[in-house]
Amino acid sequence: MLDDRKLAVLRAIVEDYVSTNEPVGSKALAERHNLKVSPATVRNDMAALEEQGYITQPHTSAGRVPTDKGYRLFVDRLSQVKPLSKAERRAIETFLAGAVDLDDVVMRTVRLLAQLTRQVAVVQYPTLTRSTVRHVELVPLTDRRVMLVLITNMGRVEQRVIELPEVVEDHRIAHMRGLLNECLDGCGLSSVPELVSDLPQRLPIDERPALATILSVLLETLVERHDEKIVFAGAANLAGADFSVGLREVLEALEEQVVLMRLLGETSPDTPSALTVRIGSENAYTGLRGTSVVATGYGQGDNQLARLGVLGPTRMDYPVTMGAVRAVARYVSQILAAS
């Protein structure tokens, strides 16, 4: 049904269209790629490809343009991820190595990725779920207020100001802090809820309300924030590209954390480090027809922390983009593991 040559034609169409941004015709195609057949033959193949929905023509008597389905086939079977150059790798490494804290790592990563791919980069903050508690700190602010600071092994710091139901003396706060650390130090965040469940029992009854308040805020911090935070960079790269849909929609989507989350998608449980590519209409988000998302999880091995990726027009250089995303994910995983 689709012999080798037809596939070669499709590949050629995708490559040419990506590089020129113009519908590609049979003649130019037969010349530039040495297909060793005449334009007429190419036309026949094109007709077949169009028949099956891999390509389409904007108007009668214009060249062909790949459809989403065409890109899909290209990505799945016709292309291979293009590794970065030595120089690029070195650049990544040194750039990321300069990071000073978690915020900085994420910031640098997203900028790097945007610059490397010349598209919009999106990076999700490492999930708290898989992290462990490094330290819990309770800082008295006033006699009715404390600040809760939670430090995880990833270097992530969460902070909340807590209004206590009653006045609690400082040394009592210190005691609670000791209790919390003793109980939680080194434990996985996911196990925190059960670990703290019997803590109130170990305090005199008049201190329990305060502790309960603190604990409820602690738990809230864990569930609420655990993977909400997402940043993007490289919006300027959208300026040149033209989407089938307006630029405005894309920018709006980028500012909606929820939409971004959905775009990055979920790490597939079986092959967590695989690249995910969503092409155009596969995104099933109306504002983003015409854009593709290349994403992957990052983190060490089976300990996937979160996801990162880029967003760009469907007409993108998939092999290069995929290479960059994969490489950056690897390096940032290393950096995080080392800290």
Next chain:
Amino acid sequence: MLDDRKLAVLRAIVEDYVSTNEPVGSKALAERHNLKVSPATVRNDMAALEEQGYITQPHTSAGRVPTDKGYRLFVDRLSQVKPLSKAERRAIETFLAGAVDLDDVVMRTVRLLAQLTRQVAVVQYPTLTRSTVRHVELVPLTDRRVMLVLITNMGRVEQRVIELPEVVEDHRIAHMRGLLNECLDGCGLSSVPELVSDLPQRLPIDERPALATILSVLLETLVERHDEKIVFAGAANLAGADFSVGLREVLEALEEQVVLMRLLGETSPDTPSALTVRIGSENAYTGLRGTSVVATGYGQGDNQLARLGVLGPTRMDYPVTMGAVRAVARYVSQILAAS
């Protein structure tokens, strides 16, 4: 030289042009604003205004458009800041009140401002300089590493991982922590350098290198980060507007922290809470000809913390924008003061 009527004409031109986005002609102008003079008279005034550089015509026989100089005059003398509606104020208040920590305050502020003005909002994180130390925490990670956490009275938290020059036992770290807190608690950040200068003297000589390392990181944190962080939101609002210069340049500028800083400008020392308006070429940044910036400082009274503002096309509704910026600055100041 510029009598009242000419000023009225200029005001009318600015208002009409802002609302219609089309060069405004003498006839339409004489009708819509009841100037009680004929178009011909208006034309004479226009000629005078053009003569002096307040307005210009895109091409012969088109209407007039305000120049940067024209907008400047309008802002300085012809307009007054438009206060927000009751409903809007209430909305601001409730929206900001829901903030849970400093990050959240800033995030909400910038989004709110973007939504309110329908332009790009820019908010600088509160400067550390004016804050005081609430608490310093040293958390041992490994035997050669500690995490330094600095909590300020504004709720801001800075964190750094420190590589120690030698192994230091945990109780020694705890001791240093006590020393630091005892020395710094409640002190202004700007006085930290001198306060810690003699700390090493108070430790046995073999612990001094470790403390020195910690202190150097602490000081570094203070000077490096103190006002670097800036966020923006509402980039989607740029999509509709047309700048004399490309959209790309504007987006690029927005992603450069340094440029943003310069755009927001500095709080004038004498009237710190005044609104600053920079119109078009006044920005003296080549990529942003065609954009204006309305900014102001925020913070309580004389304790100015940082700046916030919006960026949009020179053709913007200055009275409304200025009203929104001022209002948001006030509310966020309140919120921060209360926490």
Next chain:
DNA sequence: ACTTGGCACTCGGGAACACAGAGTGCTAGG
């Protein structure tokens, strides 16, 4: 059976052109 050259056809995009409409500057009169 597939490939190839030839040929008529289609359609988008650019150039040339005319034209209506909005706006101006100028001048003369109130």
Next chain:
DNA sequence: CCTAGCACTCTGTGTTCCCGAGTGCCAAGT
């Protein structure tokens, strides 16, 4: 000093026309 009238100058739009790239199909060639 304001106003009315008038001639002039543009831009933007719509129309027409034509070129060329590209196609589909058919018949001939391998």
